Amino acid sequence: MAAAEPHLSLPHDFLRTVIARASDDSPPTRMAVEAIRAAPPGTDRDGLAMSLLTGPLAKSAPEWLLAMAVESDLSREPRPHVTTERMDLSRVALSHQACPEAYRAQVLQKCPEARLGALGRREGGAALIHAVVTELRRRSTSRLPIAPELLKDPTPAQVVLGEHGLHEDVFVAALDCLPIGPDRHDGEEDVDTWMDRHRAATDAWESMWDGVLRAQTEHHRRLLEWSATHPAADRVVREHLLGSIPWHVEPALLEEVAAHDLESFERAVLVTRVSRSCRDGLTPTQARERYADALAAASQEERDYVERFLDEEMQSESIQTVLCRLAVGWVERAGSQTWRFLLNPGEARRYGRPREWLASQELVAALATRFASICLSALTLWEPEPASRYRVVRDLGWLHALLVHLPEVTEETRQRARLVVEDTKRSLATRSSTYGHPSSHSAWEENQRAEKLMATILPLVTDPVPALPGRRTASLGDPQSIRFRQLADADEAVLVAYLDRHAGNDALVEEALLSFAARPYRKSLTFDDVLARHSAPEQTLLDLTLHLRRRLGGGPELRGSWAEIMLARPECPPELLRLLPAWSAVKARGPRYDTTHPAVAAYVSEVLGDSDAAWQRFAASPMSHAGPGAWHRLGDLLGAAVDGVAWPAPPPGR
Structure with a gap:
């Protein structure tokens, strides 16, 4: 038998x-080398090399060790479903002070863009970062x-900007190497052809920046500084920060971007007033003269903006x-797009779970209130849609x-809001009568959103308005028309606030009691808590x-739930027990799990007594799990079984 090979290390x-x-x-150390x-x-060798080089x-370090470290990373097959490359060992080797500059440049020239981005992470040494920037610019000579x-088929800069944690120098260099915005019309190309191409390019421009902002969450402020000198990117960057990923934006920056966005509303108001005049x-x-003070108070940029719309060709x-x-169009777009998540942070979800925001709930609520205040200005400028078949x-x-978010909503504001809703109803009705059905999927989505919002707004x-702004989602509507299912869907705090606002309304309390059949379990509110609000609880x-x-x-389920609620109370007297649905x-x-409630068993036994006939008749009664027979009252069937009379009809429905 051959001797075992001795360990070499x-x-x-x-x-x-x-x-x-x-x-x-x-x-x-020598043994490790x-x-x-x-x-x-393999990973064992790579780990030992990393320990030596750091x-x-x-x-x-010997050059052969640096080369081995780099080759180990470069020869590794990309891992499936992994969007970023792990080049830690190469980054350490190429950042090493013993690494020759020529070798470093040679390696970078052979690297695919994804690995170039991984080598440009902030952990890289100064020499490596400089080399990555140089190589990126070499590959991006034409924008x-x-x-x-x-x-x-993205450019090298686009790929590099998909890497998280980039060094700032690499980040800025990649920004400077990105594609430029959609090109302008050259005066020769067919206008329709150019428009189609321009729309597609604009969509691609938006999508590109969305990807950059999602990957470069640590560089948002630096990106905003850069975009300030690149007008084609500035608007898109700001809108994505505000409307696409506000949860990733640090609080101070989010507040700045929001304030900047709201400034453009004032400009829209001025254009609206001037145009209406x-x-x-x-x-x-004459319009300039009427609004001379407002124009004088505006910046030169804003005055130039308004002047564009006073040209004769714009009339x-x-x-x-x-x-x-x-102005109204501005808030419409903002409410459904750029400010959507700030106004409805609960809609910001990932895989069904709420997003974690860098900004506090208080800041998000404050921004929503600020937006609501400008909506009030828009509401005063709102006008009904002109009569048309194509509203x-x-x-x-x-x-x-x-x-929801305004600190105080006056009756005048509510009245004007009703007018907006009524006008939207007319538009929906006109669209329905014109086409018979939505003319496209987008039209169907518009209709659905409008219907849903109207149902929430009414x-x-x-x-009556709750005291706290931002909690007006507690409004459930007119208590005279509320039904138990709506109350069952309401959050506990919302339901309690609603009952408090309508204290003394026994009909509302009764609907709230019935809501427990649809939602038996709440965090702290109990059935008896609600029952105590009624003027005649037992009756x-x-x-x-x-x-x-x-x-x-x-x-x-509803019948069974109600029966269980009654039987679970501290006392369920016979006069109540006999009214329960028999089944x-x-x-x-x-x-x-395999027994019946003892109160029911005791009551049935007491009523039927020792009469075999009564027990047999009760067993053959028309009570059932579903259908009309499911509504037979327990006492009615027991009485008929004992007396030997015809079975009563089920209780009437609605």
Whole structure:
């Protein structure tokens, strides 16, 4: 039998531990170097090399070791489903002060863009970062206008900016090498052809910046500084920070971007007022005179912006129609796009879970309130849609934001909000009568969103307003028309606040009691808490149970839930027990899963007594799990079984 081959080295784990504090010429360091020479490629060898290059050989290392470290990373196959490359060992080797500059440049020239980005992370040494920037610029000599094709076949700068944690120098260099914005019309290309191409390029431009901002969350402020000198990117960057990923934006920057965005609303208001004065008969010169003070107070940039719309060629009816609702159009777009998540942070979710925001809840709520205040200005400028067969269904997200987040909502504001909703209803009706059905999927989505928002807004303008801004989602509408299912869907705090605002309304309390059948379990609010709000608590339980089919309705779950609630109370007297639906009562679970509630068993036994005939008749009664027979009252069937009379009819429904 052959002798076992002797060990040539100590275990790598042991060596890594020992050399952490060893010198470059110590025995364990030399042993580790020799172990690397003999070891096959793999994670063990890479780990030992990393320990050497960051430990005893951090100042001086043989070139063969640096080359081996780099080759180990470059020869590794990319891992599936991994979007960033791990080039840690190469980054250490190429950052090493013993690494020749020519070798470093040679390696970078061979690197794919994804690995070039990984080597440009902030952990890289100064020499490596400089070399990465140089190589990136070498590959990006010509900057192309953005086009949809560049999303599928991105430029080197686009790929590099997909890497997280870039060094700032690499980040800025990559920004400077990105494609430029959509090109302008050259005066020769067919206008329709150019428009189609320009729209596609604009979509690609938006998509490119969305990807950059999501990957470079640590560089948002630096990116905003850069975009300030690149107008084509500035608007897109700001809108994405505000509307696409506000949870990733640090609080101070989020507040700055939001404030900057709101400034543009004032400009839209001025254009709206000036344009309406022209529409109503003033000449552009007269309009300038009327709004001279406002124009004088504006910046030169804002004055130039307004002046563009006072040119004679901008006075056509179609253009004026757009300009006259510019302020309202601004809040419509903001409410459904750029400010959507700030106004409705609960909609910001990932894989069904709420997003974690860098900004505090208080800041997000304060920004929503600030937006709501400008919506109030827009509401005063709102005008009904002109009569037409082709009325536009406008987005109402801004109106919902106003009613939810404004600190105080006056009756005048609610009245005007009703007018907006009524006008939207007319637009929906006109669209329906014109087409019979939505003309496209986007039109169907618009209709659905409008219907949903109107259903949310109407309760907000009919229900008294809670004291706290931002909590007006507690509004559930007119208590005279509320039903138990709506109350069952409400959050506990919302339900309590609603009951408090309508204290003394017994009909509302009864609906709230019935809501427990649909939602038996709440965090702290109990059935008896709500029952105590009624002026005649015990009598109302009898009345509700007596008319349960009419008041509750529904299927076996609702009936069974109500029966369990009654039986779970501290006391369920016979006069209440006999009114329960028979099937639900006899199926009510006892202390074990295979038993019936003892109160039901005791009551039935007492009524039927020792009469075999009564028991047989009760067993053959028309009570059932579902259908009309499910509503037979327990006492009615027991009485008929004992008396031997015909079975009663089920209680009437609605």
